[in-house]
Structure formats: C-alpha cells, structure tokens
Amino acid sequence: MTGIDDIKAEARRAAFDRRKAAHAALGADRSEHLAQVLARHRGRPLAGYMPIRTEISPLSAMAEASRHGPVGVPVIECPGLPLRFSRWWPGCALREGPFGAQVPVVDDWIVPEVVIVPLVAFDRAGGRLGYGGGFYDRTLEQLRADQPETLAIGFAYSAQEADNLPLEPTDQPLDMVVTEAGVVTF
Numbered sequence: 001m002t003g004i005d006d007i008k009a010e011a012r013r014a015a016f017d018r019r020k021a022a023h024a025a026l027g028a029d030r031s032e033h034l035a036q037v038l039a040r041h042r043g044r045p046l047a048g049y050m051p052i053r054t055e056i057s058p059l060s061a062m063a064e065a066s067r068h069g070p071v072g073v074p075v076i077e078c079p080g081l082p083l084r085f086s087r088w089w090p091g092c093a094l095r096e097g098p099f100g101a102q103v104p105v106v107d108d109w110i111v112p113e114v115v116i117v118p119l120v121a122f123d124r125a126g127g128r129l130g131y132g133g134g135f136y137d138r139t140l141e142q143l144r145a146d147q148p149e150t151l152a153i154g155f156a157y158s159a160q161e162a163d164n165l166p167l168e169p170t171d172q173p174l175d176m177v178v179t180e181a182g183v184v185t186f
Contacts, residue, residue: 015121022157023054030180047112140172
C-alpha cells in the first residue's frame with residue numbers, strides 16, 4: 001500500500017467504528033430529512049441504494065420517491081466500471097448482488113439525475129470516503145460529464161463526519177450530506 005492508502009484505511013476503520021455505534025444507538029431508518037430533500041426533486045430519476053451491514057437506510061425515502069418518478073439501485077457489473085442503476089420499487093423481486101447488496105431480479109436501467117450516495121465518512125467540504133472500490137467516483141464522474149446538473153447526496157449518520165479526509169483528485173465531491181440530524185450543504 002502507498003501512504004495515502006494506509007491513511008485511508010485508518011480513516012475507514014475509525015469511521016466504521018463510529019457508524020457501527022450510531023447504527024446501534026439510533027437504528028437504521030433515520031431518513032426523515034432525506035425524504036424532505038428528495039421532495040424538492042420529485043419526478044427526477046433517482047438512484048438510491050440497498051443498505052448493507054450498518055449503513056443508514058434510505059429505503060423509506062426511496063419508497064416515497066418511487067411514487068413520483070423512477071428510482072434505481074446500483075448494480076456492479078464489473079470491477080473498474082461505473083455503476084449502472086436498475087429500477088427498484090417497494091416489493092420488487094430482488095436477488096443478492098456483489099458485496100451482499102440486493103439488486104432487482106430483472107434489470108430495467110435508468111440514468112439518475114439525483115444520486116443518494118452511501119459512504120463511510122464525510123467532511124464539511126463535501127469530501128467522501130467510500131469503501132475503496134471507486135465505484136461511486138467513476139459513476140459520478142461519468143454522470144456529471146453527461147449531465148452536469150447531477151446531484152450527489154451523501155447519506156450517513158452524523159457520527160460519520162470527519163475532519164481532513166485523505167482525498168485524491170479522482171474522489172468526486174458531494175453536493176450535500178443528509179444525516180439523521182439535518183442537512184449539510186457545501
């Protein structure tokens with residue numbers, strides 16, 4: 001590993017610990033503020049995610065959004081490629097995808113304009129630390145190149161906030177972060 005890789009690995013370990021404690025204390029479904037933010041974007045194609053492990057769950061907000069427009073969830077087709085988003089709705093048939101996240105059984109691809117981004121840590125400058133695969137960085141870069149109005153909304157527990165995240169030029173910034181405590185804009 002390089003120096004930055006070691007620094008990121010340590011930052012991830014600390015953030016995972018904070019996230020695990022927040023998840024245990026607060027529960028997974030804390031999406032009230034997220035639903036309020038998404039209400040301003042009703043009808044726009046939206047990408048959410050299926051929570052794994054101790055991730056905060058956007059499912060309630062995604063269910064509400066699905067009443068007003070298309071909602072997709074990420075599908076990893078191959079390491080090194082951007083994500084694609086398959087249409088999701090409450091109760092749709094799901095199968096296990098890579099890394100244990102559920103994905104629709106039948107792919108019906110959408111291109112989102114609003115992306116709810118899971119994360120390990122965030123900072124007040126819009127920086128995001130993910131799991132290290134670069135999937136969301138590649139995806140956001142591609143979406144923003146094709147449609148500059150793409151909105152990237154990080155969703156996390158407030159305990160996942162960190163100072164001075166170790167970021168690289170390829171790390172895509174967030175436009176805002178929504179937590180159980182409120183909305184952080186940049």
